[in-house]
Amino acid sequence: MSDVYIIGAGIHPFGRTPARSGLQQGVFAVRQALAAAGLAWRDVQFAYGGSDAAGKADTMVSELGLTGLQFINVANGCATGGSAMFGAYSTIKSGEFDLGIAVGFDKHPRGAFDPKPAEWGLPEWYGETGLMLTTQFFAMKIQRYMAMHGISTGTLARVAEKAFANGVLTDHAWRREAVDAETILNAAMVSDPLTKFMFCSPAEGAVALIFASEARARALGLPAVKLRAAAVRSRPPGSFEVFSPALDPERGPSPTVIASRAAYAMAGVGPEDIDVAQLQDTESGAEVMHMAENGFCADGDQEAWIAEGRTRIDGRLPVNTDGGCIACGEPIGASGLRQVYENYRQLTGQAGARQVPGDPRLGYSHVYGAPGVSAVAIVERV
Amino acid sequence: MPDLPPPIDDRLLTIDPAGQPHLLAVREAETGRIVFPAPAEIDPDRHVPMTLPREGRLWSWTVQRFRPKSPPYAGAEAFQPYAVGYVALADSIIVEARLTGAALDGYAIDMPMRLVAEPFAMADGGQRTTFAFAPIEEAAR
Numbered sequence: 001m002s003d004v005y006i007i008g009a010g011i012h013p014f015g016r017t018p019a020r021s022g023l024q025q026g027v028f029a030v031r032q033a034l035a036a037a038g039l040a041w042r043d044v045q046f047a048y049g050g051s052d053a054a055g056k057a058d059t060m061v062s063e064l065g066l067t068g069l070q071f072i073n074v075a076n077g078c079a080t081g082g083s084a085m086f087g088a089y090s091t092i093k094s095g096e097f098d099l100g101i102a103v104g105f106d107k108h109p110r111g112a113f114d115p116k117p118a119e120w121g122l123p124e125w126y127g128e129t130g131l132m133l134t135t136q137f138f139a140m141k142i143q144r145y146m147a148m149h150g151i152s153t154g155t156l157a158r159v160a161e162k163a164f165a166n167g168v169l170t171d172h173a174w175r176r177e178a179v180d181a182e183t184i185l186n187a188a189m190v191s192d193p194l195t196k197f198m199f200c201s202p203a204e205g206a207v208a209l210i211f212a213s214e215a216r217a218r219a220l221g222l223p224a225v226k227l228r229a230a231a232v233r234s235r236p237p238g239s240f241e242v243f244s245p246a247l248d249p250e251r252g253p254s255p256t257v258i259a260s261r262a263a264y265a266m267a268g269v270g271p272e273d274i275d276v277a278q279l280q281d282t283e284s285g286a287e288v289m290h291m292a293e294n295g296f297c298a299d300g301d302q303e304a305w306i307a308e309g310r311t312r313i314d315g316r317l318p319v320n321t322d323g324g325c326i327a328c329g330e331p332i333g334a335s336g337l338r339q340v341y342e343n344y345r346q347l348t349g350q351a352g353a354r355q356v357p358g359d360p361r362l363g364y365s366h367v368y369g370a371p372g373v374s375a376v377a378i379v380e381r382v
Numbered sequence: 383m384p385d386l387p388p389p390i391d392d393r394l395l396t397i398d399p400a401g402q403p404h405l406l407a408v409r410e411a412e413t414g415r416i417v418f419p420a421p422a423e424i425d426p427d428r429h430v431p432m433t434l435p436r437e438g439r440l441w442s443w444t445v446q447r448f449r450p451k452s453p454p455y456a457g458a459e460a461f462q463p464y465a466v467g468y469v470a471l472a473d474s475i476i477v478e479a480r481l482t483g484a485a486l487d488g489y490a491i492d493m494p495m496r497l498v499a500e501p502f503a504m505a506d507g508g509q510r511t512t513f514a515f516a517p518i519e520e521a522a523r
Contacts, residue, residue, distance in 0.1 A: 116454060125391040132454055140466070144441065144491060147442075189445070189447050191445060191446060192487075193444075244478065246416075246418040247441075248415065
């Protein structure tokens with residue numbers, strides 16, 4: 001079994017690119033990653049790729065070259081990118097191949113997602129009467145959390161303010177203008193307590209990561225990070241998930257909690273060892289709750305953490321250094337890989353204006369989505 | 383009691399002669415777990431039909447401030463924001479529902495709530511009855 005390294009990364013800027021399809025953005029990201037690593041498409045032995053709504057990843061070979069490589073499409077909803085990465089991780093670790101890529105891309109229409117009840121195994125009345133909205137779920141999860149653990153709306157606003165501030169510094173971000181906490185708080189309410197500036201939007205973008213075995217990484221001598229853990233977990237009993245007409249009275253942990261524990265165990269590190277974290281921030285309350293679900297603080301401590309700026313780029317644990325989903329938008333298939341891309345840039349000292357000071361060693365990434373799936377990865381500077 | 387429009391789904395709720403709605407659920411025979419909404423096909427060997435308790439406490443809430451996309455939303459074009467919440471029913475199950483009977487900012491976690499029939503105007507001009515929960519003081523008036 002080999003250790004697994006990420007030796008290159010490419011990204012197509014997130015946001016809106018009317019002139020390019022999602023697939024073309026994926027090809028762009030692959031080419032950028034290969035160029036930065038000085039590699040050619042024919043060097044790639046295998047690929048895992050996918051999108052949620054923008055087509056079949058393996059058709060990229062038409063543009064990239066018909067090398068006959070093993071190309072596996074991944075369709076795992078919000079965990080598509082995380083699953084592609086897990087595939088690459090396992091493939092290198094097993095020794096089957098020593099160099100390959102994971103690529104994720106997407107292109108969603110504007111506005112909230114519009115799900116169909118039947119596709120989720122739900123009766124039509126649930127959608128007809130206006131209960132089937134992801135925004136309601138996020139609002140009700142943070143509403144209860146705020147009441148139970150003393151989190152203020154000011155904290156929600158400061159999390160979004162930080163996201164936009166980091167987006168200003170990030171080439172690949174969509175929202176690149178600062179928005180102050182006051183404006184965020186007073187903006188139009190979408191679903192109480194969340195205003196429009198606290199939510200991310202569906203968007204477009206693509207990310208490609210190049211994976212290699214330890215021997216191959218050493219031979220190539222490229223800037224690299226070691227993938228210490230990659231875990232994907234589905235929901236346990238009692239977790240609170242989107243599109244739930246009812247919940248069991250006995251509440252349980254979230255898929256994030258179990259994915260996080262699994263990743264820490266694989267890596268042999270704990271939350272106190274992490275130097276930079278990218279956490280799912282579908283809305284600013286999600287970032288707050290995910291700080292605790294991933295073990296970085298106790299429930300309720302976020303109020304002090306945010307007030308003291310501990311999650312800013314110059315703080316003790318910088319969170320969502322590229323502005324996260326709030327500033328980058330959420331192309332589902334690419335979003336989880338963007339987090340790992342960002343950690344790769346940070347740990348290899350290539351993050352430019354948003355570089356976390358002090359040579360960060362361990363980077364943590366966490367993606368979460370419907371219907372209750374989380375993927376966590378931990379990478380280490382080498 | 384005036385006649386209520388027909389239920390939006392006959393498998394969702396029934397309305398008794400006094401005009402009170404009852405939510406239809408099943409209890410899994412093997413585990414005792416309550417399932418709502420009831421499955422489309424009830425298997426008499428596995429499911430015991432039941433109606434849910436009609437009172438509970440507000441578990442969480444929010445307000446739907448914009449008109450949801452159609453489909454799946456089937457409400458009238460003219461949109462009024464509405465409150466939505468989860469209500470914990472007497473330790474048996476926590477049910478998601480529209481909320482009514484208070485101002486949009488008049489809800490608070492742990493409020494006592496009661497099931498009420500809620501008229502629902504469809505975009506196609508039809509009228510249906512769905513369910514909602516209202517604060518008990520308000521609903522009792």
